[in-house]
Amino acid sequence: MAPVAAKPKLALYWAASCGGCEVAVLDTNEKILDIAAHFDIVLWPVATDHKYAGVKALDDGEIDVCLFNGAIRNSEQREMAEVLRKKSKVLVAFGSCACFGGIPGLANLFAREAILERVFDTTPSTQNPEKTRPQTRWAAPEGELELPTFYNAVYRLDDIVPVDYYLPGCAPPPSLVLKAVTAIISGQLPPPGSVLAPEKALCASCPRTKEEKKIKGFNRVHLVAADPKKCFLEQGIICCGPATRDGCEARCIAANMPCRGCFGPAPEVIDQGAKLLGAIATLVDSNDPAEIRRALAGVADPAGTFYRFGVPSSLLRVARCAAPGAPGKEAMAK
């Protein structure tokens, strides 16, 4: 009898993640059975009971593909990123948190101590008069307990280890997940470093009409009845489409909600927020600085609006997060 060919090995991991990217894999519905049939899953913390020790015992490069979701905020996540990089032939930054820092990356707008103070001292439901903080080591009667170190900032996966492919989205849509898995199975992946999503901005495939209209100010989407056929921006509602990569089939737009930018920067865009700021600046119908200021005052939470999914990959990230290779990266565990 011919020997049974070994199936390719697949690992799925979540770091600083909400779990939505895991659900995106399950959202492939019955196709998940094809994925499970084609691969030997060696790690999937949300669904299986594999142990880190088992992964560490694998040979280097023994895992064929690793889909890594979530950003890096602590030493355990960094260690697993390094282990999975070493053990995997192909490492995919899966979802916006792994690609750009994502929603957890908004924490880079605050210093670590301010976050700890808020969480452990000043939330309304907290009583902590001794200002106790989590310790990385604790001598319990049963033995020494260890907690990961909480880093100074949130990092993208490729700040920590080299990444082969990027699959953006919060979460990546099942159609793109399946396309990526099919390309992996058939060995028809694009060149390493590619983003596994279309090379155009969302506006290029948005079905809404644009009339090159100027506007006098901005409104939040829940405060107006948006016309479902017209461009959000031309209705004075911030939409990140001009600065955001296509690939989601305009799913928010179809639900009459503006794009919030989860697919990250459009091709050739260095800084998603700066690009969006440029796009909306050309829309304001005024040359009067005071009038322009009044119009822009309608943009609630500008940092959160322009950089909702990408503070760690923006030009701003240097405020809280050292660039790769820059002094300070080594200090992140301190």
Ligand code: SF4
């Ligand atoms: S990309 Fe979105 S869905 Fe995926 S882990 Fe991050 S926040 Fe959750």
Ligand code: SF4
């Ligand atoms: S700005 Fe938004 S609504 Fe307007 S065309 Fe682009 S994606 Fe569509």
Ligand code: SF4
């Ligand atoms: S419309 Fe924008 S925010 Fe919504 S899924 Fe697409 S890229 Fe993400």
